[in-house]
Each structure stands twice: as C-alpha cells, then as structure tokens.
Amino acid sequence: MMDKILLAGFGGQGVMFVGKILTYAGMLAGREVCWIPSYGPEMRGGTANCSVVISDEEIHSPVIEYADCGIVLNQQSYEKFLPRIKPGGTLVANSSIVDTAQKRDDINVVAVPAGELANGLGNASLANMVCLGALLAALTTVDMAGVEKAVDAVVGKKKPELYEINLAAVRKGAGK
Amino acid sequence: MQKVFGRPQGLTDLPFHYCPGCTHGIVHRLVGEVLEELDIIGDTIGVAPVGCAGFSLDFFACDFVGAAHGRAQAVATGIKRALPDKIVFTYQGDGDIAAIGTAHAIHVAARGEKITTIMVNNAVFGMTGGQMAPTTIGGQVTTTSPYGRDCALVGAPIDLPKTVATLNGAVYVAACAVDTPKNILQAKKCIKKAFQVQQRGLGYALVSVLSTCPTNWGLSPVDCLKWLQENMMPVYEMGELKMTEEVKAL
Amino acid sequence: MSKELMKGNEAIGEAAIRAGCKLFFGYPITPSTEIVEYLAKYLPKAGGTVLQGEDEVASINMCYGAATTGTRVMTASSSPGFSLKQEGLSFLAAAELPVVIVNVNRVGPGLGGLGPSQADYFQCTKGGGHGGYRQIVLAPSKGQELYDFTLEAFDLADRYRTPVVIMADGFLGQMMEPVELKKPAQAELPAKDWTVGGCRGRAKRKIASYALTNEVGEANNLHWQAKWARMQDTLQRWESFHAEDAEYLIVGFGTCGRIAKSTVLAARRQGLKVGLIRPITLWPFPVKAFADLGGVKGILTVELNFGQMVEDVKLAVECRTPVFSHNRVGGMMPSEGEILRKLGQVFGLAVEV
Numbered sequence: 001m002m003d004k005i006l007l008a009g010f011g012g013q014g015v016m017f018v019g020k021i022l023t024y025a026g027m028l029a030g031r032e033v034c035w036i037p038s039y040g041p042e043m044r045g046g047t048a049n050c051s052v053v054i055s056d057e058e059i060h061s062p063v064i065e066y067a068d069c070g071i072v073l074n075q076q077s078y079e080k081f082l083p084r085i086k087p088g089g090t091l092v093a094n095s096s097i098v099d100t101a102q103k104r105d106d107i108n109v110v111a112v113p114a115g116e117l118a119n120g121l122g123n124a125s126l127a128n129m130v131c132l133g134a135l136l137a138a139l140t141t142v143d144m145a146g147v148e149k150a151v152d153a154v155v156g157k158k159k160p161e162l163y164e165i166n167l168a169a170v171r172k173g174a175g176k
Numbered sequence: 177m178q179k180v181f182g183r184p185q186g187l188t189d190l191p192f193h194y195c196p197g198c199t200h201g202i203v204h205r206l207v208g209e210v211l212e213e214l215d216i217i218g219d220t221i222g223v224a225p226v227g228c229a230g231f232s233l234d235f236f237a238c239d240f241v242g243a244a245h246g247r248a249q250a251v252a253t254g255i256k257r258a259l260p261d262k263i264v265f266t267y268q269g270d271g272d273i274a275a276i277g278t279a280h281a282i283h284v285a286a287r288g289e290k291i292t293t294i295m296v297n298n299a300v301f302g303m304t305g306g307q308m309a310p311t312t313i314g315g316q317v318t319t320t321s322p323y324g325r326d327c328a329l330v331g332a333p334i335d336l337p338k339t340v341a342t343l344n345g346a347v348y349v350a351a352c353a354v355d356t357p358k359n360i361l362q363a364k365k366c367i368k369k370a371f372q373v374q375q376r377g378l379g380y381a382l383v384s385v386l387s388t389c390p391t392n393w394g395l396s397p398v399d400c401l402k403w404l405q406e407n408m409m410p411v412y413e414m415g416e417l418k419m420t421e422e423v424k425a426l
Numbered sequence: 427m428s429k430e431l432m433k434g435n436e437a438i439g440e441a442a443i444r445a446g447c448k449l450f451f452g453y454p455i456t457p458s459t460e461i462v463e464y465l466a467k468y469l470p471k472a473g474g475t476v477l478q479g480e481d482e483v484a485s486i487n488m489c490y491g492a493a494t495t496g497t498r499v500m501t502a503s504s505s506p507g508f509s510l511k512q513e514g515l516s517f518l519a520a521a522e523l524p525v526v527i528v529n530v531n532r533v534g535p536g537l538g539g540l541g542p543s544q545a546d547y548f549q550c551t552k553g554g555g556h557g558g559y560r561q562i563v564l565a566p567s568k569g570q571e572l573y574d575f576t577l578e579a580f581d582l583a584d585r586y587r588t589p590v591v592i593m594a595d596g597f598l599g600q601m602m603e604p605v606e607l608k609k610p611a612q613a614e615l616p617a618k619d620w621t622v623g624g625c626r627g628r629a630k631r632k633i634a635s636y637a638l639t640n641e642v643g644e645a646n647n648l649h650w651q652a653k654w655a656r657m658q659d660t661l662q663r664w665e666s667f668h669a670e671d672a673e674y675l676i677v678g679f680g681t682c683g684r685i686a687k688s689t690v691l692a693a694r695r696q697g698l699k700v701g702l703i704r705p706i707t708l709w710p711f712p713v714k715a716f717a718d719l720g721g722v723k724g725i726l727t728v729e730l731n732f733g734q735m736v737e738d739v740k741l742a743v744e745c746r747t748p749v750f751s752h753n754r755v756g757g758m759m760p761s762e763g764e765i766l767r768k769l770g771q772v773f774g775l776a777v778e779v
Binding site for chain 3: 020023024027032033034035036037060061062063065
C-alpha cells in the first residue's frame with residue numbers, strides 16, 4: 001500500500017500542519033513516510049504546499065509526479081494541482097473559497113464547504129482539518145484512529161485543549 | 177659575572193631573520209618578555225598572519241597556529257572558544273588586519289572576544305615588497321602608489337584602533353610606537369596590560385604598535401624612526417585610546 | 427529503537443551533537459539554515475557553543491582555529507556560502523585539520539535560487555579552493571543517511587586529519603523522514619598528539635602550512651598526496667541496487683540515486699535488466715564499482731546539474747561502454763518515469779511509463 005498525497009493552500013491555512021499529521025499517522029502505524037515542504041521564495045510568496053508519501057515499503061523516489069489524492073484549500077492551488085492527480089484519484093477542495101467548476105471526469109473531486117463547517121465549530125482556522133477528514137476515505141494507509149494518534153502526538157502534549165477541537169473538525173469532514 | 181641581559185624565555189633561540197632595522201624584533205621581544213613575566217608561555221597559543229609577521233610562528237616559544245591572510249582573529253576566536261582557559265593572541269601586520277581582515281577585526285571586538293591582538297603598523301605591505309596598505313599615509317610613495325598616496329583618489333588611511341575603540345566589546349585599546357626607549361617601555365606596559373585583560377576575562381584588547389620598514393621605505397633604520405615620528409604619529413591617534421573602569425583597576 | 431520524525435537538516439544537527447561536536451560556527455543561508463537553528467537551540471544544552479560568524483569566511487576560519495585544539499567542530503552552508511569557505515578548506519586540507527562541513531546545495535551559478543541542486547559536485551570533489559588538495563565528500567540520499575553519515579564524518583575527519591564534506595541538496599535538507607537516532611560507533615581513532623593548547627610540560631607545537639623553501643614545499647605535497655592516495659584506496663563506497671546482472675546501469679548520487687531506485691524497480695517490472703550504482707563517497711569516487719562491467723551495455727548518469735559526476739564515471743569506465751547523461755537544473759527534479767523514458771530513448775528500449 002502506498003499513498004502519494006499533495007497538499008496546498010495559502011500560507012497560514014495549515015497545509016504544512018495537515019502534512020505533518022498525515023506523516024505522523026503513517027509513522028506511528030509503523031509505515032515508511034516522507035514529508036516534503038515547499039521552501040524558499042515559494043513559501044514566502046503566499047502559497048504553501050507540501051507532499052506526503054506513506055508506504056508499506058521503503059520510499060525510494062519521494063518526488064510526486066502524479067498523486068493518488070490531495071487537498072487544496074485555495075483557488076490557485078486547485079488550478080495548479082487538478083492536473084496532478086492520477087486517474088481514479090481524489091482531490092478534496094475547500095469549496096467555501098474554491099470554485100470547482102473546472103472538472104476532470106477521471107478523478108473524484110470532493111467539494112467540502114470546509115470554511116463554513118469550521119466556522120460551525122467556532123474556529124475558522126480548522127478548515128484544513130475538515131478537509132483532512134474528507135480525504136480519509138481516499139487513503140489506504142491512514143484511518144481515523146491513526147489521525148487521532150497523530151494529533152495526540154503533535155498537539156496533544158503541547159496544547160491539550162486543541163486536541164479535541166482538531167479531531168472534531170476531522171470527524172466533521174469525514175461526515176461522522 | 178652576573179648576566180644582566182638575555183633573550184626572554186617567551187622567544188625561541190632562533191635568530192630573527194627580519195630585515196636589518198625592522199622593528200618587528202623589538203615588538204617580538206616585548207611580547208616575549210610579557211609572556212615570561214606573566215608566566216603564561218605554556219598556556220598561550222599565538223596566531224600568526226600572512227606577511228612578515230607570519231614568521232612570528234617560529235620565534236615565539238609558545239604554541240602557534242598559522243592563519244590565512246586576514247583571518248587570524250577568526251582563527252583565534254575558534255581556539256579561544258575551544259579553550260576558554262588558555263591565553264590566545266594574534267600578532268598581525270596592518271595590511272593583514274586593516275585590509276583583508278577588516279571584517280574580522282571589527283567583529284572580534286564587537287563580540288568582546290577574550291583574546292589579545294598585537295597590530296604592527298608599518299604603513300605598507302612589507303612581505304610583498306612595499307605596496308600601499310590601508311594605513312599608508314597621504315602622499316606616501318609605495319610601489320602601488322608611485323606618485324604618493326592620493327587621498328582624493330583612494331581615501332585617507334584607516335586608524336583602526338580608533339575605530340575598534342568605539343565598539344563595546346573592546347575594553348582596552350592602545351596605540352604605541354617603538355621609536356624611542358621611552359616609547360618602547362610604554363609599549364611594553366600596554367602589551368602587558370592587554371594580556372592581563374585577557375587573563376581576567378574582561379574582553380577584547382588591541383595594542384597597535386607604530387613600526388618601521390627600512391627596506392620598503394628606502395630609508396636607513398635611524399631615518400625611519402624620524403620618518404615615523406614626523407609622518408605617522410600626527411596621523412594616528414596615540415596613547416591608551418580606551419580603557420574601561422575594570423581595566424583601569426588592573 | 428524508536429524513530430524521530432525530523433527534517434534532514436535537523437538530523438544533521440542532532441548527529442553532530444551525538445558525535446561530540448562541541449563547536450559550530452556558521453552563517454544562515456537557505457536551504458541549510460535549520461542546521462544552525464537546530465544547533466543554536468540544542469548544542470548549548472549538550473555543553474557546546476554555536477557562534478554565528480560575521481560571514482562564511484570567518485566561520486570556516488573559526489572552525490580552523492577550533493580544530494587546531496582537537497575539538498570536534500562543524501560548519502554548514504549552501505552553495506554561495508560554501509564558495510566563500512573555499513579558502514578555508516584549502517588551508518584545512520594543508521594543515522590537516524579535522525572539520526566537518528555540510529553543503530546543502532542550492533541552485534546556481536550566481537545567486538541562483540533556493541531549489542535543490544547538485545551543481546557543487548566539481549567544487550566539492552575537485553577542490554574549490556586553491557592549490558590542489560583533496561577532501562572526503564559523502565553523499566547521503568535520505569534522512570537516515572544524513573544522520574549516519576554526519577556521525578561517521580567526524581570519525582573520518584579525525585582518522586585522516588582532513589576536512590570532510592557532506593554534500594546534500596535542498597530537497598534532502600528540507601524533507602522530513604523518520605530517523606533512528608543511533609549511538610555513534612565506538613571507533614578507535616588515532617591519538618590527537620598534534621594539537622595546540624599550551625606547551626607546558628612539552629615542546630612547542632605549531633600548525634601551519636607555509637613552506638619557506640621549494641624543497642620543503644615539494645616534500646609537504648608528497649606527504650599529502652600519499653595520504654590522499656591511501657584514502658582513495660580504502661574509502662571508496664557505493665551502493666549497488668540490482669546491478670549484478672544489469673544490462674543498463676543508472677549512476678546517480680544523493681536525491682538522484684534515490685529517485686533512480688524507483689526507476690530501476692519500474693524497469694525490472696517491465697523485464698528490463700536495469701541496475702543502479704549510487705556513489706556514496708564522491709571523493710574518493712568509487713572507481714572500483716566500475717571495475718567489472720560484466721554485461722553492461724550502457725550507462726545513464728542522472729544529476730541535478732549539467733553533467734559533472736559523469737566525468738568521473740567516464741574516467742572510471744575508460745570507454746568500455748557508452749555513457750549518457752540525464753540532467754535537471756534550476757531546482758527541477760527528475761521523476762522516476764522521466765528517467766525511464768530517457769533510458770528507453772538513449773538505448774533504444776521499449777519502455778512503458
């Protein structure tokens with residue numbers, strides 16, 4: 001099993017954080033993982049993206065030409081990464097601010113009003129985690145239990161009050 | 177018969193091979209005497225530059241490291257940070273410290289690096305054959321200023337000690353000369369103080385010594401001393417330029 | 427043993443601390459900055475010191491000074507900053523001082539860009555400084571190797587009294603992977619009986635590289651050359667990946683070597699006998715890996731530059747088999763499929779990508 005995942009959005013939307021959660025979830029499940037942030041001018045220019053590879057076997061090439069799935073949190077990223085999903089793959093889009101009119105017939109675009117759902121939880125900055133919840137169905141290497149462990153590992157110890165709300169957002173996105 | 181004068185233990189037995197009349201020998205002797213008097217020969221690491229002063233590597237009786245041109249103070253920083261309880265000093269010419277090594281000369285002082293610097297200023301690049309240095313004075317003829325240093329064209333000489341004295345980390349800065357017995361004694365006092373500053377861990381200490389270069393100036397050793405007094409002393413601020421209260425209390 | 431999820435640059439920093447590095451002198455530059463940041467945070471807790479130099483020149487010369495005392499010391503930088511360190515590297519090689527230098531390559535020439543690159547291969551392996559010298563160059567390809575090779579670099583530096591360069595790229599430095607924080611091997615190393623530190627109770631020592639006469643200059647050079655020849659003989663290291671029965675060899679180091687493994691597996695799935703030689707020591711270059719080319723019909727080198735390592739491959743191969751190269755520059759990375767396509771193209775093979 002292997003998941004190659006692309007994650008993108010504005011800086012500050014928590015793209016790197018989702019990547020980290022996925023990476024931890026993979027690692028804590030004993031899988032091979034690799035997290036590649038964008039860095040440099042790209043990072044400072046407003047749009048952030050990272051990629052995550054989770055695999056049962058050693059990860060040789062960490063370069064993702066075509067991803068199995070991904071999350072895009074803003075319009076720019078939707079347009080950039082729509083062509084980068086493999087046929088049959090899934091792209092979760094934050095439909096609160098992303099217009100998904102541009103389509104591909106061979107992939108599954110999941111439009112989630114993540115902004116509104118996050119607002120409903122009282123914290124607009126959780127749109128990233130809502131999208132993560134919506135992505136779970138498309139993943140072969142990470143499930144809800146894995147995300148719970150990862151959120152605990154990453155934020156649980158430092159900010160216990162954020163643990164519950166983050167997981168609530170993931171569940172919301174997963175429709176649970 | 178009682179021996180009344182000898183080579184200080186701070187120097188090796190190797191005869192100096194500096195040019196006749198060069199004042200490096202005097203400055204070497206003063207540093208050697210100070211190392212002996214403070215009983216720190218065995219605890220000291222010197223750093224030699226590139227240029228005539230690079231020969232100091234062989235002449236001092238303590239451990240010594242040769243640095244790249246201008247880098248002696250960076251090298252000394254590395255040594256001191258590794259061995260904070262040892263005494264570390266650099267012995268550099270004006271070309272080395274005030275041209276290619278300027279960045280290090282400023283920052284070593286800004287950091288208050290607990291090392292001692294002896295800067296020997298003879299207003300030329302000596303080893304390479306008497307080219308213009310940042311310390312060459314206005315009108316002075318060198319092989320790269322054959323019509324005399326034109327300050328309108330290349331700027332006026334840098335008074336490095338004065339600049340260094342403005343930095344907080346420099347706690348003791350002195351400018352001396354070795355042109356007369358009186359000034360030689362004064363220079364020794366300053367050099368000694370600069371090492372004592374380090375022994376107490378007070379901060380960075382710099383002693384500049386106005387020196388001569390008979391070979392490249394094209395003057396006799398005696399005329400050189402006169403030229404130094406008449407041409408260099410008016411340009412460079414002399415004396416103890418900076419002393420913090422802690423240093424004064426030494 | 428549990429693994430820690432770390433950026434490549436952080437793995438280098440952690441390995442340095444565990445290797446007993448006590449001093450780090452550096453200057454921030456993307457994409458190596460996390461090394462100085464990590465060490466600034468953690469080295470003082472391990473009894474060490476991080477000092478940010480006024481520039482790269484100062485930093486490498488501070489390393490030179492610290493190394494004369496036998497203290498384990500490191501610096502790190504990226505390409506333009508590494509250029510500034512070349513004077514110091516020449517002096518370190520000549521004075522035979524152990525220092526570990528990390529160069530997390532970025533795009534060049536000039537200010538270039540911040541993307542990953544391997545364009546400092548020549549500079550690292552051929553001596554970017556003056557005078558003709560050699561230094562060990564290690565090329566890790568993943569987080570674990572960044573950690574392991576950094577640990578080992580300190581031992582190699584001490585064993586051979588030489589600067590050791592870790593040549594990585596921005597991709598490796600920024601990538602986060604699980605790293606097993608192994609304990610350093612208890613290597614038996616030669617006594618450091620050459621250091622300065624005060625001559626109380628012993629003869630004065632001096633560490634310098636100046637030769638007053640040409641006779642001494644030649645003798646010094648012959649001494650260094652003999653050491654480098656010994657290192658060339660004993661230190662060559664590479665990874666063979668499905669190379670035993672290969673008809674086509676890919677040669678790539680670092681990130682490219684790693685990506686090429688995926689290409690090899692993809693080719694094998696299609697019944698093509700493709701293998702990989704991944705040089706681990708870039709200097710000494712693993713010439714021995716090419717001693718017996720068996721049934722190899724051709725070689726494809728893959729590099730993030732316009733073709734630098736390929737020259738060493740050609741020297742090692744001595745025209746026994748054709749050598750082609752695939753290059754990406756400017757921060758772009760080759761994909762496994764792209765390398766496979768190139769293989770098919772240059773060797774006339776039917777490949778499916």
